Amino acid sequence: MSAAENQVAARRGSARAVTVLSAIGRFLVIAITTYLGLLAVTFFIGRVIPIDPVLAVLGDRAPANVVERTRREMGLDLPLIEQFYIYVKNALNGDFGTSVLTTNPVMTDIRRAFPATIELATLGTLIGSVIGVPLGVLAAVRRGSLIDQIVRIIGLIGYSVPIFWLGLLGLVLFYAKLQWVAFPARLDVVYEYTFTPITGFYLLDAAMQGQWDVFYDAFRHIILPASLLGYFSLAYISRMTRSFMLNELSQEYIVAARAKGLSERRIIWAHALRNAAVPMVTVIALSYAGLLEGSVLTETVFSWPGIGLYITNSLQNADMNAVLGGTIVIGSVFIAINLFSDLLYRVLDPRTKAG
Amino acid sequence: MSAEAIQTRRDWLLSDRPASRMQARLGRAYVAWRRFSANPLAFVGLLIIIGLLVVAAFADVLAPYSPTIGDLKGSRLLAPSAAHWFGTDDLGRDIYSRIIYGSRWTLYVVILVAIIAAPIGLLVGTVAGYAGGWTDAILMRITDIFLAFPKLILALAFVAALGPGIENAVLAIAITSWPPYARIARAETLTVRNSDYIKAVQLMGASPFRIVLRHIMPLCISSLIIRVTLDMAGIILTAAGLGFLGLGAQPPLPEWGAMIASGRRFVLDQWWVAGAPGFAILIVSLGFNLLGDGLRDALDPRSGDQ
Numbered sequence: 001m002s003a004a005e006n007q008v009a010a011r012r013g014s015a016r017a018v019t020v021l022s023a024i025g026r027f028l029v030i031a032i033t034t035y036l037g038l039l040a041v042t043f044f045i046g047r048v049i050p051i052d053p054v055l056a057v058l059g060d061r062a063p064a065n066v067v068e069r070t071r072r073e074m075g076l077d078l079p080l081i082e083q084f085y086i087y088v089k090n091a092l093n094g095d096f097g098t099s100v101l102t103t104n105p106v107m108t109d110i111r112r113a114f115p116a117t118i119e120l121a122t123l124g125t126l127i128g129s130v131i132g133v134p135l136g137v138l139a140a141v142r143r144g145s146l147i148d149q150i151v152r153i154i155g156l157i158g159y160s161v162p163i164f165w166l167g168l169l170g171l172v173l174f175y176a177k178l179q180w181v182a183f184p185a186r187l188d189v190v191y192e193y194t195f196t197p198i199t200g201f202y203l204l205d206a207a208m209q210g211q212w213d214v215f216y217d218a219f220r221h222i223i224l225p226a227s228l229l230g231y232f233s234l235a236y237i238s239r240m241t242r243s244f245m246l247n248e249l250s251q252e253y254i255v256a257a258r259a260k261g262l263s264e265r266r267i268i269w270a271h272a273l274r275n276a277a278v279p280m281v282t283v284i285a286l287s288y289a290g291l292l293e294g295s296v297l298t299e300t301v302f303s304w305p306g307i308g309l310y311i312t313n314s315l316q317n318a319d320m321n322a323v324l325g326g327t328i329v330i331g332s333v334f335i336a337i338n339l340f341s342d343l344l345y346r347v348l349d350p351r352t353k354a355g
Numbered sequence: 356m357s358a359e360a361i362q363t364r365r366d367w368l369l370s371d372r373p374a375s376r377m378q379a380r381l382g383r384a385y386v387a388w389r390r391f392s393a394n395p396l397a398f399v400g401l402l403i404i405i406g407l408l409v410v411a412a413f414a415d416v417l418a419p420y421s422p423t424i425g426d427l428k429g430s431r432l433l434a435p436s437a438a439h440w441f442g443t444d445d446l447g448r449d450i451y452s453r454i455i456y457g458s459r460w461t462l463y464v465v466i467l468v469a470i471i472a473a474p475i476g477l478l479v480g481t482v483a484g485y486a487g488g489w490t491d492a493i494l495m496r497i498t499d500i501f502l503a504f505p506k507l508i509l510a511l512a513f514v515a516a517l518g519p520g521i522e523n524a525v526l527a528i529a530i531t532s533w534p535p536y537a538r539i540a541r542a543e544t545l546t547v548r549n550s551d552y553i554k555a556v557q558l559m560g561a562s563p564f565r566i567v568l569r570h571i572m573p574l575c576i577s578s579l580i581i582r583v584t585l586d587m588a589g590i591i592l593t594a595a596g597l598g599f600l601g602l603g604a605q606p607p608l609p610e611w612g613a614m615i616a617s618g619r620r621f622v623l624d625q626w627w628v629a630g631a632p633g634f635a636i637l638i639v640s641l642g643f644n645l646l647g648d649g650l651r652d653a654l655d656p657r658s659g660d661q
Contacts, residue, residue, distance in 0.1 A: 037500035049516040160640035165633030176623045293505040334505045
């Protein structure tokens with residue numbers, strides 16, 4: 001390689017480094033502003049909307065000197081911007097204050113509830129993708145056929161039905177009438193004392209410890225709420241898969257593959273689906289984030305002790321620290337999934353690298 | 356009317372060279388209607404929504420009993436029968452009558468959310484798109500931040516702070532649902548801001564305010580209407596969810612979500628108390644989804660000139 005070529009190559013390399021750096025920079029700006037925005041909104045909800053946050057904590061019968069002291073302790077005599085600075089600092093340290101209801105630090109409660117929510121949403125997404133992707137592919141391949149219509153109806157109902165209502169009906173049918181599943185809880189009371197969770201994901205813990213009776217019981221408890229969430233993610237995933245596949249199947253490389261004489265099965269599952277897989281990753285990630293959000297209603301119906309139930313229980317007791325702490329945690333995970341699925345899309349799709 | 360007259364009127368509507376603005380507009384509306392009514396599912400959606408409007412308007416006539424006052428003595432938790440089509444609830448109130456009156460609250464919520472959220476989005480989007488530069492960057496960053504939030508949880512936190520009630524629920528849903536409208540309005544604005552007619556208005560000395568208000572906003576309306584219609588189902592479901600958690604409409608208002616919540620306690624034995632209002636939510640959401648899909652297919656500008 002000549003000196004000139006070296007120089008060109010180096011310049012090209014540095015240009016690429018600059019674009020990579022600017023992409024990382026943009027990603028960081030987006031991530032930081034989004035998180036600051038989330039904290040600004042929860043700060044606004046917790047500190048600005050209540051006419052007097054001290055009153056919200058103490059009630060209106062507290063003596064004046066106590067009110068004054070609490071005001072100082074909460075830092076409410078400081079300027080708003082300084083209050084916000086302290087608020088952000090505390091939130092970054094995972095300090096969301098103390099729950100009035102449980103008297104624990106909110107973060108301790110949330111850490112205990114978090115695995116339950118994640119376990120439920122993960123199983124739900126798993127069910128949704130395993131059934132939703134093949135359904136979407138079939139609907140696209142046999143466009144206009146019976147299966148296409150069925151996928152369309154499943155999707156329409158999924159977009160229109162109230163999740164908590166469907167959960168209640170599910171309980172009536174599968175728990176009360178058919179007795180296929182266990183009552184709304186995470187585990188039978190019998191196992192409360194014999195089973196010590198390690199990770200907090202009960203299915204995993206039970207399997208690791210070889211306690212298959214516990215595993216079966218946990219499965220009987222989780223299967224109905226997880227299937228319900230799975231249905232919602234299935235409705236979304238199958239509809240999106242269908243449209244991605246229709247897009248891919250109309251491309252010229254499919255014609256080329258047919259002309260080469262490849263089998264239809266290979267064209268669909270190996271060529272078209274592989275190209276549709278990149279946007280699919282985004283869709284599945286988004287549906288996962290959606291299920292985390294939907295957990296508030298599902299967990300309430302199924303008495304599932306996750307963050308959603310924690311938030312609604314706290315709501316009913318006007319425990320704002322707990323409500324906002326839960327909001328920040330679910331919001332943060334939601335935003336993180338959004339950001340990373342976007343990033344992943346850029347990394348996986350070679351076409352987005354060029355720019 | 357003879358077949359010939361209909362034929363010429365259709366020709367007039369579909370004319371390539373409309374002689375007046377009205378003819379052009381009617382022609383476009385006619386084409387959109389033809390495409391819309393060729394889609395049976397969209398038509399079903401339209402019928403459901405018209406049905407909802409009729410039921411809400413004539414609730415006093417249609418409901419056989421009072422929605423809020425029940426017969427505690429004789430008719431608690433009765434199963435569906437000829438006298439009470441959907442049964443009665445724990446306070447002896449006729450569920451059918453409550454659902455009929457509940458349609459008014461559903462409409463109240465979706466209409467209020469639409470008239471609060473859509474103008475906010477329209478304003479943010481058109482101003483950002485027309486102004487460009489830093490204004491655009493900042494407004495769109497704010498929009499994207501709101502877009503990245505989980506809507507239901509945020510609405511929940513808002514209502515928790517504002518206090519439960521149907522007005523606060525509407526406010527909370529509106530605050531969380533304007534960002535998509537801003538994105539759509541901005542995209543539409545970007546496509547027209549450099550067009551010749553905008554330049555002509557600028558040359559005539561129109562202020563940016565006037566240009567945005569009179570010449571850009573009207574062009575964003577149709578895509579906004581489609582999006583709002585598609586979002587209606589989501590708004591209904593969120594409002595019902597808030598009602599279910601006790602944060603939306605308060606008793607004794609016959610709001611469907613709150614009705615499901617009150618029926619939850621007896622769902623294992625008296626399933627109809629929670630069953631019927633949920634079915635009403637499903638039907639109405641389905642109607643809005645079908646109508647929205649149909650409108651999108653009929654009015655989509657990308658397929659508009661076929």
